[in-house]
Amino acid sequence: MVWFETILVVLTLLTGAIWLADKLFLARRRAQRSELLAEEPVLVDYSKAFFPVLALVLVLRSFVAEPYKIPSASMMPNLLIGDFILVNKFSYGLRLPINNAKFVPLGEPKRGDVVVFKPPHDPENNWIKRVIGLPGDTVAFRGNTLYLNGQEVRYQPMGTYNGRGIPYGSNGVDLLMEDLPGRQHLVYEDMNRVSGEGEWTVPAGHYFVMGDNRDNSEDSRLWPVQHFLPEENLRGKAFLIWLNCEGWFCKDGFNASRIGTAIN
Structure with a gap:
């Protein structure tokens, strides 16, 4: 969320500025005073302690990997409510925190990638979906069948889905293997x-x-x-499930089998 990124950036800059000012100016002044007055102020002490941690979190979250929790059933059966995933932040280029402006282009999404992004009509929140159409593609959806550039996408029946727990709320729905060009993945179908x-x-x-x-x-x-x-709304590519926890503080269950699952 934008507010979390903003707070993280502000705290990192603030603690870094205090630490730097102390190192360059304030510490010298204290050294010239008596031993009692030369003690390091509490604000400086906390800034020196927290700045490295905040800076590391900011760098990792902005340019390496960002955690994200699946809030809905829209990506079932592959991603479940309660899945905690990691999002690769450099697959589609390095971007600045807060404004998401790309400053190092490194790659573009491929068809079938699962991406986290800010939808144009809800820019304050992160959503997750699968890339189906690339620039220039014609995408059609009719009768629960997907068409790409005039060609029907093939589906292989995989039976019906039967799971357990809160995230598995669609038991009995048809499970299909969708054969996107270059990427196969499971989908739900409810006629x-x-x-x-x-x-x-x-x-x-x-x-x-x-x-x-x-x-x-x-x-x-x-x-x-x-x-x-829009390309500029991309946040990164989802690549790994690192935890599944249902409900606040896992009160509704913990699914260890989800840990370490790659996102296809």
Whole structure:
């Protein structure tokens, strides 16, 4: 969230400035006074203690990997409510915290990548979906079937989904293997809830994203005003589940089998 990044940046700069000012000026003045008066002020002491920690967290979170918790069922069956994931922050270029401006281009999303981003109609929050359409692609969704550039995407039936616990709220829904060009992944299909039908052509510098829970996902098909994700709104590529914890303080369960699962 923007507010957390802002607080982290402000605290890092503030503690760093206090530490630097003390090192360059204040410490010398104290050294010229009596031993009692030369004691390090509490504010300086805390700044020197917290600055390295805050700086390390800021660098890791902004340029290496950022944690994110799955808040909804829109990416089931691959990502469940309560999954804690890591997002690669350099796959699509290094970006500044707060304003998300790219300053080092390193790569672009590929079809099938699971990405975290700020949707154009909700820029204060991070969402997660799968990249379906690249710039220039024509994407169509009709009768629960996906079409890319006029070609029907193939599906292989994988039976019905049966899980346990709160994140597995779609028992009995058809489970399919979707064969995106270059990437296979599981999706849900509920023929009783077909929604988001239409056809769209992805403009330059934008992407078309969809949830794997195709009939229960607020994605590019349903977004107001514009249906496409601007490149500058990307936050990173989801790559690993490091924890699954249901409810506050894991009161509803802990699923150890999810730990270390790669996100395909």
